[in-house]
Amino acid sequence: MDASASKDKARTPKNGAIIALILVAVMGFTLLGSISGPGWAPTPLTASLTVQRADTSIGSRALTAPQGSYETSVEVVTIKLTDEVSVLASVYRPIGAPGKRPGMVFLHGAGTATHRQFEPHARAIASTGIVTIVPDKRLDTYTTAERDYVAMARDYRASGEYLQSLPEIDRTKVGYYGESEGAYIASIIAGSYPDSAFLILVSAPVVPPREQATYATDNYLRNTHVPEPLLTIIPRGLGPQMPGGVLSYADFDVRPYLERVKAPVFMAYGTGDTSMPIVQGAQQVIADIAKNGNSAYTVRYYANANHGIKVNQQIVPAFLRDVSRWTAGLPDTAKAEPRVAGEQPVQQFLAEPPPKPKWYADGDMIVIGLLAGPAMVVALPLLGLATGGITRLVRGRRGERAMGVSRAATWTLLRTSSAAALAAIGAWVLYIAYIVTVANLAVNYRTNALAVDGGWAVTRMAAIIAVAALIFAVRALIQTHRDPVRLPVWLAITLLGLLGGRVSGSLCVRL
Known part of the structure; x- marks a missing residue:
């Protein structure tokens, strides 16, 4: 084995290191989603209203006509x-x-x-x-x-x-x-x-309508038996002030x-x-x-x-x-x-204002965050490919070799980056489909353990796969480095889109 091959091997992460990096990334994105907050813990209602009797008929000696007395x-x-x-x-x-x-x-x-x-x-x-x-x-x-x-x-x-x-x-x-x-x-x-x-x-x-909607959503989700972590969607979805005065009546x-x-x-x-x-x-x-x-x-x-x-x-x-x-x-x-x-009424929790999200998950920022994730995942890789095409036309193969990136390594990075992009898009689509499914069950007062628990497991697995695919894309990138280290612009933009989309998703929802 020559010195160059030994140097390349030293620069290539081992499988164990890759697995460890994936686990660290998964935990990191999960932590990022968690600390972006807010959490959700509704206040139990302690004071009740006691009925005096089961019969609802109205008392008093007032003489009134019963139903059907008049056409x-x-x-x-x-x-x-x-x-x-x-x-x-x-x-x-x-x-x-x-x-x-x-x-x-x-x-x-x-x-x-x-x-x-x-x-x-x-x-x-x-x-x-x-x-x-x-x-x-x-x-x-x-x-x-x-x-x-x-x-x-x-x-x-x-x-x-x-x-x-x-x-x-x-x-x-x-x-x-x-x-x-x-x-x-x-x-x-x-x-x-x-x-x-x-x-x-x-x-x-x-x-106020916001408090009522928060209360209703919490009840719907609990009655649907969703996993506890999913309840954090309540303050994240109902807590922000919408931009442009939209839904201002929610606080009436x-x-x-x-x-x-x-x-x-x-x-x-x-x-x-x-x-x-x-x-x-x-x-x-x-x-x-x-x-x-x-x-x-x-x-x-x-x-x-x-x-x-x-x-x-x-x-x-x-x-x-x-x-x-x-x-x-x-x-x-x-x-x-x-x-x-x-009948004696039962209300488990107070209807109360949801916790206000932090600035980067409130108002305009939450709209930007929700749209930026998928947009970066889709748009930046396309921009990267276009940039790469222009670079190849201008510099030709000689310029590409001068940048220190082999064609084989470039195509490897292309494949892994594309896989990471598709995995990220798939994770977003599955998450949205899961939320829609749960919402449909909730508003129709139905339960489906397979859809709720199984769907939650699938969405989390899809998110983990997306993170793993991103790590493999980064690994492929590391393998393309030579002295002097020079990174093609189009590959940098592609990976930026993948990383940005994943971070944006973590700020809006937990992994």
């Missing part, structure tokens, strides 16, 4: 919101109901909604003698990125004022029914307009409006609703309205009911019965015992 009619009307914007609304009337009647305005939850929704609710309640109205949700100012709850309150208030203008309505008895996200808006109306006769909050988040706080509510409040939750803080929400409403001297509250928990107060896709009959009687019996039913009734 109902429906009329579609136009509600003017501004000089340029109007919406349609369905008005349900009890036929033959005597005297001036109470009125109820329905406010939709998240998403698109029309005057045709809430039909079973509005018709059933109207059959007890209450005039109900279901307006379209205004959608020209409502998007996933931007929502103005105060402006939406003004829009829905127009439907309340329409009811007050009807000759058959007692204008002092018009109130608002808000479901889910609509509970924010109904609370704004009740807190801003003192003539609001009552406030009905159904499956109300109460806490309804409490200042609740603290001004003078009207009696009815709250309803299903004990099977894992998306809402069903104990904390009721507790907060009770505490907030008390600041205004208001102690008129009624809370009902319906056994096994979901977010829509449904069991097996059917509205719980007792729910519509209770809402109708409570509304029709006001003011006698405002403080009727029992104040809290139904």
